[in-house]
Amino acid sequence: IIVDGLDECADPDAQCEIIEIIAESVREHTTPLCWAIFSRPEPKIQATFFKPTVSPFFGQRSLPISREVDAEIELFLRDGFRDILRRHNLPRSPLSTWPSDDDTRILVAASGGLFIYAGTILLFVDQADSALGPGGLLREVL
Numbered sequence: 001i002i003v004d005g006l007d008e009c010a011d012p013d014a015q016c017e018i019i020e021i022i023a024e025s026v027r028e029h030t031t032p033l034c035w036a037i038f039s040r041p042e043p044k045i046q047a048t049f050f051k052p053t054v055s056p057f058f059g060q061r062s063l064p065i066s067r068e069v070d071a072e073i074e075l076f077l078r079d080g081f082r083d084i085l086r087r088h089n090l091p092r093s094p095l096s097t098w099p100s101d102d103d104t105r106i107l108v109a110a111s112g113g114l115f116i117y118a119g120t121i122l123l124f125v126d127q128a129d130s131a132l133g134p135g136g137l138l139r140e141v142l
Contacts, residue, residue, distance in 0.1 A: 006039035015039075016048040023054040065113040073118050074108045080122035084134050087126065099138055106142060 003022075009015045025031045037058075039045055049058055081099055099107075111117040125137045132140065 001033050002036045002038070004038045006037055007042045007045060012042070012044045015042070015045055019045065019048045019054060020051075023057045026057040027053075067113045069113055069115070070108050070111075073111050073113075073115060074104060076115060077104055077107055077118050077122065080118075081125075081134075084122065084126045088128075088134055090134070098135060103138070103142060 003018070006015050006018065009018070019037070022035050022037070025033070026035070041062075048054060049060065081104075085098070107118065107121060111121075121138075121141055124141060125134050127137060130137055
């Protein structure tokens with residue numbers, strides 16, 4: 001079972017409770033499952049993993065974020081924006097030079113080495129039902 005984004009759960013107490021329930025399940029052998037939990041290292045989450053009733057049942061691995069992927073993120077964004085222009089039937093509009101190189105650099109820097117950030121920007125800008133259109137939505141992001 002993969003639990004991704006535990007830190008995004010709205011209630012920090014619920015985050016800890018989820019970890020404790022999983023640890024109890026593993027400790028008591030009530031479920032024949034393997035667990036992988038992905039989360040930012042929030043203080044409450046880390047404290048729960050260090051509890052004596054929890055820590056024996058979990059290993060921890062840090063996944064470093066690397067800026068070495070910035071060039072790939074830039075390509076990903078450029079391709080994504082090109083697709084947005086095509087889907088919105090805007091290839092001959094003033095937006096055809098959109099987004100600017102400066103805007104793209106800003107977005108790559110803001111992504112901080114995370115494709116999920118860039119992907120979320122593209123999803124947001126591609127909203128078909130927005131009166132702002134892709135250009136206006138991108139301005140909102142910037």
